[in-house]
Each structure stands twice: as structure tokens, then as C-alpha cells.
Amino acid sequence: MFDYQYPDAAGHFGPYGGSFASETLTFALQELRAAWARYQHDTQFQAEYQRELAHFVGRPSPVYHAQRLSAEIGGAQIFLKREDLNHTGAHKINNVIGQAMLAKRMGKPRIIAETGAGQHGVATATICARYGLECIVYMGAEDVKRQSPNVFRMKLLGATVVPVESGSKTLKDALNEAMRDWVANVDNTFYIIGTVAGPAPYPAMVRDFQRVIGEECLTQMPELLASLNLAAQQPDAVVACVGGGSNAMGIFHPYIPFEATRLIGVEAAGEGLDTDKHAASLQKGSSGVLHGNRTFILQDKDGQITETHSISAGLGYPGVGPEPAWLQALGRAQYVGITDSEALQAFHHLCRTEGIIPALESSHAVAYAMKLAKEMRPEQSILVNLSGRGDKDIGTVADLSGEDFYDRPSMRGLKVKGSDKQHEPHHRNV
């Protein structure tokens, strides 16, 4: 068994993590650590959390054998953990419920959050409506323009969306603004962070709220594998996309002791890992402090955070949580890159072979699983965390694929804007 007991009492995952915060926030963070330490093992809190997951989110989410996809590839069996079926369409709600429940118990009626693509903002606005909490979401002004359906959703749910006009007007600027708000309003405000980043206790706390994904898989997989007459109890590999790392940590963490199961995180390689247009903090970044913790970040030689690029806004975080970074250092997880065009191709492939429209973020994990499956035998298996559904992405996909896209007899053989790679069509329509 792989021995793994992290973080330490101060929130360190080896050299990563910790808590870098102003004096004002130090007190708020201590208060949060105390509350989490108290409720983490509180049976009433845990029972309410489980009820919310069952009745509001719709858990457990199924694991689905992607039979046609696997057969077509002819290698390992691919299984999908269906986080796309959760209420609000992704894994983010698992975490947001837990933090909002803590906010209620701590007597904080005002919730703030940052959002990039708007998915975390929508999940936060949803739970604030459910619990009657005030909700303020900081969002870069550029992202507000690019993600208008999610802005409407947040407003419908009663949230105030604050467009952030500073810097590049994207996620990192929204993060700074949310931090500033928190400093000014710590007394009545709870900051709901959307991934396994931020100062301690956030990375471990968010992971613990997302662990339910992997825990369910631990009981679902043996039954599924047995039904296919496969000898293994657990998958040979678990694959998840990595933005900040919350869906990956959620499915990886319960699998850490299972050393026969490889853990593979997929970062957005954008236009290529050898270009400067990607979001691969773990593969191309370096150690630094962002968002109150030490981790791998994309920075220039002066330590300024650089802009990220990905077809999927949710993978565009310029850093990554400290725990995914530590798993890389320990050699327990590996990280790979999938480009925009590979992700888009996998998106279409899953739509057509399985009747599932995946989020573009999740399509990165699907794309890597498809590559990996080819090198494996049919009696082996890969479990993919399908972190979200793709409804939010259909406009992006149509834009990338050309105006007459939906009218073509075959939508295969797509060319992605900004990429000179032409995909090989599977069936040529002559």
C-alpha cells in the first residue's frame, strides 16, 4: 500500500501548499480551519451533506461502460464516471454544497466566489439560492462577454455578478478581486473557492468534498468489471482533466493506496506544449506562490503570471492545486497534455459513439483515454472522470468548426481554427 498522509497540520503537501495570506485573512483562515476540523467528522454535518448529495445533486453518479467507443478502439475497456449527470452539470456542486453548509454553521450570510468560465459561479449561485445566502461572483470582464449564458444563469439564481476590469480581465484578476473583497468583509463573508487551491485548509477541504467521486468508483468498479468477466477489481488507470485539479483529486485520492492503478492527469496543451499557448502548469510551469499557496504556476522570468490558452475555459487556471503537484513529485500521478484539436476530436467522437455530449474540459480526459486504450489489451480498463456535460460548449464547438458545421453530412474531419492539423476523417463522404 502506498503510504500517504497529507497535508501536514499546516497544510503542506511536501514543499507545496501552506498558507500565504495577509494578517486580516490569517484570522479568517484560522476560523475556517477550526470550523472544518470540528465539522469534518461531525456525524450530523456528514449526514446532511450525504442527504444533499443524494437528493439535490442526484448522487451516486453512475459509472458507464463506453462499449462502442472501446470496441471501436479495440484496446482497453473505457469507463466513464458520469459527473456530467449531477445537478448543474459538473462535479463542482459537490464542493460548493459542503462549503455553503460550513458558511451557514459559521454564521456567514454573505458568499463570494470567483469564476472563469462561470461553472463555479453557477454552482455557487445555485447553492446560495437553495440556502438563502447572499451571493457575489467576481468574473473577469472578458469572461463575462465570452460566457454570457452562465452570467444569465447566475443572475436568474439571484446572484450579483461583478465584472472585473483590471489586468487581462480574466480568471486571475477575478481571483485577486475576490481576495480583496474577503479582506474587506471577513466578518460576515465566506469565500467559496472552486478548486483544490487557495491557502490551507482549502486544498484538502475541497478534495475531501470531491472524494465522493472516487469513493463511489471504488465500490462501482468491482461489480462492473466482474459483469464483463474481467479479473481485476479496480481499473488499470484512472484519467481526469486538470484545471486546478479538483475533479482529478476527487477521483484520484481514494485510489492513491491502490498502486496497481495508474493515476493520470490531463492538462490543456492548447496549441501545443512547445508553444506558449497552453495551460499546462504542471508540465511547463515552475514553483511559485499563487492564490495563497505554493505550487506550480505559469509565470514569466519576473514572476508575473502569464496568460493561459485552452479551448476549454475551465482548464485555463494559470496554476494548479498543491496536492496534484505533490503527487507528481512523489511519482504517484503522471501528467500529460492534450491539444485543443485532440480534445475537439474526442468531443465529437463521444457524441457520436455513445450519445454523450461531454464538456470540453472532460474531452481532454476522453482524448487521452482513447490514446492510452490503443496501447492496452481488451481485458484491461481505464476509468475516466467525465467531469461535466457539454451543453455550455456547443456554441464554442460550432464556432470552431465553421458556419455550415451542423449542415454537413458528416461532421468528422474537422479543422480547428488556429491549428494547422487536419484531422483524418474516419469515413469519407464522397
Ligand SMILES: *Cc1c(COP(=O)(O)O)cnc(C)c1O
Ligand atoms: C471547472 C471544471 C474543470 C476544471 O476544474 P478542476 O478543479 O481541475 O476540476 C473541469 N471540468 C469541468 C466540467 C469544469 O467545470
